[in-house]
Amino acid sequence: MSGNIFDDFLSRKTLFVDKEVLRHDFRPKNLPHRQNEIEKLSFNLVEALNGHIPSNMTLYGVTGAGKTAVTSYVCDELEAKGREINRPVQSIMVNCRQIDTQYRVLSHLGNSLLESHEIDEIPFTGWPTDRVFGELVRRMDNRGGVFVIILDEIDHLVRKAGDDLLYNLTSINASLKSARACVIGISNDLKFTDFLDPRVRSRLGQSDVVFNPYDAMQLQNILRQRAQGALIEGALDDSVIALCAAIAAQEHGDARCALDLLRVSTEKAEQSGDECVTQAHVRMAQHQLEADQMHPVLSSLPSQQKLVLASILLNERNGLRNIQTGEVYDVYAQACRYVRQNPLTQRRVSGLISNLDMLGLITARTVSRGRYGRTKEINSCIPQNIDAEGIMVESEAQMKEVFERPYRHQSRL
Ligand SMILES: Nc1ncnc2c1ncn2[C@@H]1O[C@H](COP(=O)(O)OP(=O)(O)OP(=O)(O)O)[C@@H](O)[C@H]1O
Ligand SMILES: [Mg+2]
Structure with a gap:
């Protein structure tokens, strides 16, 4: 036999134009059904462009409700506008599920402000926390402008390490000389503020935004828009989007779950060499995703x-x-x-x-x-x-x- 084992795969017709568009971290240009939430965030953050300090905010909502996507989108726009009108604004997002101690969040923030000529990284561990905090303040002042500090999945950190970090960050303006900062906390858990000291709660909760779960119709629109850039025309059978949306809406209106279903269904269709994705592929995808979720829990x-x-x-x-x-x-x-x-x-x-x-x-x-x-x-x-x-x-x-x-x-x- 001649040829390479990949020849066959490479010559197969693909249903994807750009698979990246269906990935979780892809940033779509517009986010259907989140106009209200985008407006509430922008209404507050525009203060940064007017030279004032925006209020701290807390964003709540079930998983996959678009909290991270909306926040990144609004902050990108904010930074772009800031550059255009020469009002420096910088947003820094920290995922507190991955970076889950006060020390690590502060050092991460500090290190993300390192100028190119500076080589002094704050070490991964070892400094007293006040020193890390002081270094962060120094670097923020060096840069100047307004900082939007986003603590994503903050409920994890608070449950694990308490609210010292929030206390320190929400009072950071008292230590800053030329820079200014506001904090946005993002949480899955509506009750997470119950764990907070009342002072921290009132400082962080100056302005709350709740992201409601998407319903099946909204998920359909989201999927349709994402499918446009991701899949070739005619890749989907009529009812495929409706079925993916219905399954995800039953779960709890999770757009991430809907996107996964669409992506895995399309992969299933490709693997079986089919010309288009049908309901049967969606069912196969649903089973696989359920198994993928269950495996780590069981093991x-x-x-x-x-x-x-x-x-x-x-x-x-x-x-x-x-x-x-x-x-x-x-x-x-x-x-x-x-x-x-x-x-x-x-x-x-x-x-x-x-x-x-x-x-x-x-x-x-x-x-x-x-x-x-x-x-x-x-x-x-x-x-x-x-x-x-x-x-x-x-x-x-x-x-x-x-x-x-x-x-x-x-x-x-
Ligand atoms: N309105 C929307 N339009 C297009 N895509 C969306 C929309 N809302 C969410 N998504 C997509 O769904 C996925 C999940 O969204 P996101 O990560 O923002 O959810 P989340 O609310 O932060 O969830 P979690 O609480 O689990 O972090 C992302 O890929 C995002 O791009
Ligand atoms: Mg998120």
């Missing part, structure tokens, strides 16, 4: 949690539905013996069952049994196409033992 469960989930699955393998806590515990205790672990008490196991419920791996409904008290009715809810046993065994070898040994099940009278 990172702590050992005891895996044993409890395995006990639920083993009861189901035995034909049971609406499994009771006692039935789970019975199999769990046997499984513990097989892997030489001490079983936890039934009370602790009941707590682990609630955790699995919270993670969306099972549903546990509390039911009353009259004078026999209350029990839980437990059912797994892992999609059928996902090999939960396989994933648990792959991440922890001793689980193999758990799934392969025989069990004595309680009999139901």
